[in-house]
Amino acid sequence: MDRRVAVLLLSSLLFSAASTSEDPLIRQVVDGGDDQVLTDHHHFSIFKRKFGKSYTSQEEHDHRFKVFRANLRRARRHQKLDPSAVHGVTQFSDLTPSEFRTxxxxxxxxxxxxxxxxxxxxxxxxxxxxxxxxxxxxxxxxxxxxxxxxxxxxxxxxxxxxxxxxxxxxxxxxxxxxxxxxxxxxxxxxxxxxxxxxxxxxxxxxxxxxxxxxxxxxxxxxxxxxxxxxxxxxxxxxxxxxxxxxxxxxxxxxxxxxxxxxxxxxxxxxxxxxxxxxxxxxxxxxxxxxxxxxxxxxxxxxxxxxxxxxxxxxxxxxxxxxxxxxxxxxxxxxxxxxxxxxxxxxxxxxxxxxxxxxxx
The missing domain is CATH 3.90.70.10 (Cysteine proteinases)
Known part of the structure; x- marks a missing residue:
């Protein structure tokens, strides 16, 4: 199967999963691949919907997406450092560490x-x-x-x-x-x-x-x-x-x-x-x-x-x-x-x- 077709098929499955009460993207960290940017956009869409997130401008939206992607990487690092817990997307995933602390x-x-x-x-x-x-x-x-x-x-x-x-x-x-x-x-x-x-x-x-x-x-x-x-x-x-x-x-x-x-x-x-x-x-x-x-x-x-x-x-x-x-x-x-x-x-x-x- 063509990689792009496979990604689109996976994307539809991810959005379908987002409607369930136990959304797997919200429950765990998913490893990235060659199409990581596209996958992260889907993560971000599900995150916004699940936690009712909205932003005042496209500039703010794009900034929060960059922060979100950085936090996905942090969550993956945390999962490796803390394997007995589950780390992933939370309501704080669009905040920088400094914003979170403050x-x-x-x-x-x-x-x-x-x-x-x-x-x-x-x-x-x-x-x-x-x-x-x-x-x-x-x-x-x-x-x-x-x-x-x-x-x-x-x-x-x-x-x-x-x-x-x-x-x-x-x-x-x-x-x-x-x-x-x-x-x-x-x-x-x-x-x-x-x-x-x-x-x-x-x-x-x-x-x-x-x-x-x-x-x-x-x-x-x-x-x-x-x-x-x-x-x-x-x-x-x-x-x-x-x-x-x-x-x-x-x-x-x-x-x-x-x-x-x-x-x-x-x-x-x-x-x-x-x-x-x-x-x-x-x-x-x-x-x-x-x-x-x-x-x-x-x-x-x-x-x-x-x-x-x-x-x-x-x-x-x-x-x-x-x-x-x-x-x-x-x-x-x-x-x-x-x-x-x-x-x-x-x-x-x-x-x-x-x-x-x-x-x-």
Missing amino acids: SYLGLRSRLRLPKDASKAPILPTENLPADFDWRDRGAVTGVKNQGSCGSCWSFSTTGALEGANFLATGNLVSLSEQQLVDCDHECDPEEPGSCDSGCNGGLMNSAFEYTLKAGGLMREEDYPYTGTDRGACKFDKSKIAASVSNFSVVSLDEDQIAANLVKNGPLAIAINAVFMQTYMGGVSCPYICSRRLDHGVLLVGYGSAGYSPVRMKEKPYWIIKNSWGDSWGEGGYYKICRGRNICGVDSMVSTVAAVQTTSQ
Whole structure:
């Protein structure tokens, strides 16, 4: 069969596949060939349709296509470096790495701790369950979406406090990220320029410090998320739904992290998100990953049996709740392997305790 005819036949099959709920071009990286430009145009057409993408001009469209092609190459590299996960086309495939970091990350990576933070006590680890997931115990709210605002740190903070509040009161209440975005400007006086800054980034421990000083956080329904930091602070102390009793920094030891997770609820953690822009599923365990922390997420559980067909063995993993909506990853969640502090996942871990408030 003539190569051009074969390509056109393949193209029709690809567009047909795009109408299904499990689009193979969106689910995996496809190797290129001699007609890579034509194939990439089909990828791009399916991507635009699936994620509702539109551009203001032909110039912008052409620029985004070039970025998209570069991200296809990145996804293929990521697949080789991280074969136990699936990498491919995501809703972020038309963004440069710089644009992605600016709009969807936002962790200020200083490691200095606020004065009220303390080290979590060492916990016994002998009888930890092999698998554990706070989602099964009602302590985790639904996956949220930070939008194109670098406010990941606020979602990590509220997620940890939502879980702690559940343990303290028995009620799961969705808390307000927007209160943190608008009102939390907690700074480290010894480090200029280190303040929590809405869509321009922040740090979970500083947000816990703010929450402790402010008296607590309001419900999300009383102070809904807007995805911008241009509004005035609308904090109403009479509507506090959860308050911080104390917060602690957990040891880098993975058994201690697991023990604190089981005892104290979901944990606020930081991670390097370089592989997350192209991640689609599976247990991410890249051969090489920077430990420079740039994204705040929520650790909700762990598993012992994440099968890696490439490496032919079971892989223990952490279960991480992200804040990019449920169309990303595995329903909004990320699995990353345990055991070697991959991508810095063990480097900045905090636990928070809540007290019951009168407005529950």
